[in-house]
Amino acid sequence: AQKVTQAQTEISVVEKEDVTLDCVYETRDTTYYLFWYKQPPSGELVFLIRRNSFDEQNEISGRYSWNFQKSTSSFNFTITASQVVDSAVYFCAIRGGADGLTFGKGTHLIIQP
């Protein structure tokens, strides 16, 4: 069984601040994939990133960056210079084998102007 823990239920910051969303996972699979999705109020899931278990290289995409550390089973997500449009619920998820995704409970991010 796999498990994803997003300990931060809600985070509120002022615009332009940096914010990090934590994600800790559990799996017995040696090969697995980690994901981050954004879910705005409309409900649609917006894919942000996929990382496989063999690639621990950190990634940066614009204001977004991800820190994958197998030693601590963490896949944290940082938004630099946050904007109001970043307000949403963010889900971390894991997939191993041929199964569907196992999602964390999500972090509700509120960016205040």
Added chain:
Amino acid sequence: GAVVSQHPSWVICKSGTSVKIECRSLDFQATTMFWYRQFPKQSLMLMATSNEGSKATYEQGVEKDKFLINHASLTLSTLTVTSAHPEDSSFYICSPKRGDRVGGYTFGSGTRLTVV
């Protein structure tokens, strides 16, 4: 690529009626379809997995007779909520898997079901 169409986007139905949700992969063939359910302010939970031409596999606690899944073609899968009750009110999202690709999955835009 990877365009997914899910309909309807929202539906309100009376208790006891059935509702059908359609999920289409418009520009690829989906050998596997995942259906998720999301209750308000909660996470997404996998309900079932279906492979084209086969019976769906349901997660523990999901009633297969209530949630009928049909995956008759590589581009269309349907989820029918039978004899719906208020506790079935939820956000349902489909996720087709492209062929033998591993990793990233695309998602439909979701269907918000309200049973009154």
